[in-house]
Each structure stands twice: as structure tokens, then as C-alpha cells.
Amino acid sequence: MGELYRDGQGVTADPTTAYMWFTIGAKMGTPESENALETMKPKCTQAQRQMAESRANTWIAGHARAMEQKPGHFDYQDWTLVERGPLPSRAPSTPDERAYAILLTHNIEKDPLSLDASAARAWLDKWWEEVPDILVRPCNLIDAPDHESYEYGVDLYNQVTYSEGVFILENPAKTTDWNAAFLAGMNGALRAYESILKQKPNARSTFLDNLLQQRASGSLAETTARLVKERCK
Known part of the structure; x- marks a missing residue:
């Protein structure tokens, strides 16, 4: 690397x-x-x-x-x-791990460009991949319909999953309410997008700006549900 x-x-x-x-x-x-x-x-x-x-x-x-x-x-x-066999089984998530996952997710929503953000994403990626007792569903909700390239698109795509995961961790009775979970993921990605704009005002995306407008008007849940139906397995 x-x-x-x-x-x-x-x-x-x-x-x-x-x-x-x-x-x-x-x-x-x-x-x-x-x-x-x-x-x-x-x-x-x-x-x-x-x-x-x-x-x-x-x-x-x-x-x-x-x-x-x-x-x-x-x-x-x-x-x-790389170059390894199947992941060894691990124990279910611990309360400390779940609290740490929530903390890291909130931190990178607030400052996705920080020096610690890459390490936080690496920890979250590994943890969500390996933890056996909690499921998240990655879905590209923030890609523009015309696939317009965005500099921080990968980070915001991952943020959807992380923030979705926080919803599931904080609402254990709603682990199968995917519409609510994906909406939480979308909102988390939009918060991270707003944080990016505070540091880099020119790093705008027409599609994400439109989603912010829909959030303000109260129509984001409907749009998210439609995107989930179109894009998420």
C-alpha cells in the first residue's frame, strides 16, 4: 500500500x-x-x-x-x-463492542474527513463482517441515478451501512424493520455529507443536495423506500 x-x-x-x-x-x-x-x-x-x-x-x-x-x-x-481460509467463528458481540461501534459511527458522521476516520471505518468493516449475532445489509442508496461520480461516494456508501447498524444496535426489537434501518442509514450518510461540506463547501453532489431537500420537506422516507426496493437485495 x-x-x-x-x-x-x-x-x-x-x-x-x-x-x-x-x-x-x-x-x-x-x-x-x-x-x-x-x-x-x-x-x-x-x-x-x-x-x-x-x-x-x-x-x-x-x-x-x-x-x-x-x-x-x-x-x-x-x-x-487475503490468502486465508474461512473466518474462524467468534463469540457474539459484547456490550463494549456494540458501544464502540456506535461511538465510531457517530464520530465519522460528525467528521468523516478526520485523520482517524479511515481507521474507524476499517474497524467497523471488520467487526460487521465477523460479528455473528447482528446483521446489516449494505445498499447503495447514495449513488446518483446517472452514476455521477462523487469524490466521497465510497465513504458515504459505507456510512449508510454503519448508520443502519447503529439503528439496529439501538433498537434490538426492530432488527427486521429494514425500511426504518435503511432510512437511518440514509440520514447518517446525509449527516456525514453535511459534515464534508462544512470543510469542503465545493464538494457538492446534485443528487445528495436533492436528498437533503427531501429530508427537509419530509419526503425522504418515501424516496428511501423506493430506492431500497430498486437497489437492495
Whole structure:
């Protein structure tokens, strides 16, 4: 991952993110990452290095299993598990885990562009994938009908699932009320969109702006139900 962000291979070159991934690799004992860090140090400011190291520590705190891997054969690549068999069964979710999932979701609704947001999403993705006793249904409710590209579309797509999950966690008697859950997911994504606009006023989406208008007029529930019927399995 560090090479991709360092060299801009398929992604926008980002030395801070590259330094973060090389820091993680170095802490896992990968010589290539250690060498890359030494090469990058003179090219990054102290602030960039400190930011990257902080983000690396946050990622590591949420991915203890990744740090158990040995150089040359890793289970983790980015935030996706590869080269492994079926997930081992795990115990049902704990109250602390559920509370943490709710906390992280609210945090990234309020500040989806924060330095900690990527690590929070990684933890939530892994937890929702593995937890055996609670089900969420991902659905792309925020994609424009004409598939107009939006810079933060993937983050908002994921936010729908996270905020849907919070509804389910906070309303255990309504775990099969999918219309209500998807509406909660849509509202969570729109809150995150509004948070993005506070930091980047030009990062607007015509489709999402229209959804905000529907929320204000009271018609968002109807629109969400229609989109769910069209798009969600």
C-alpha cells in the first residue's frame, strides 16, 4: 500500500498516507518498509511524519491480528483479508463492542474527513463482517441515478451501512424493520455529507443536495423506500 500512495499508482500520490503504511510495515518487521521509511524521511515534513505515525498507531490499535503476521506472508492487504481460509467463528458481540461501534459511527458522521476516520471505518468493516449475532445489509442508496461520480461516494456508501447498524444496535426489537434501518442509514450518510461540506463547501453532489431537500420537506422516507426496493437485495 505504501508504494501505491508514494508513487501515485492508481491513487492520488499522498506522502503522508504512504508514510503511514510504511510505518505499519516497518513495525511488522518488513525490511522493504523500513528502507522506504528511511528514503521518505527527508522528503516529508516533521508534521507529515507525526501525522502519519499517529494514523499508523490508530490503525495498529484496531488491527491486532495484522501485527501478528510475519514478513513474506501477510493475511492483510490494505483492510481486506487475503490468502486465508474461512473466518474462524467468534463469540457474539459484547456490550463494549456494540458501544464502540456506535461511538465510531457517530464520530465519522460528525467528521468523516478526520485523520482517524479511515481507521474507524476499517474497524467497523471488520467487526460487521465477523460479528455473528447482528446483521446489516449494505445498499447503495447514495449513488446518483446517472452514476455521477462523487469524490466521497465510497465513504458515504459505507456510512449508510454503519448508520443502519447503529439503528439496529439501538433498537434490538426492530432488527427486521429494514425500511426504518435503511432510512437511518440514509440520514447518517446525509449527516456525514453535511459534515464534508462544512470543510469542503465545493464538494457538492446534485443528487445528495436533492436528498437533503427531501429530508427537509419530509419526503425522504418515501424516496428511501423506493430506492431500497430498486437497489437492495
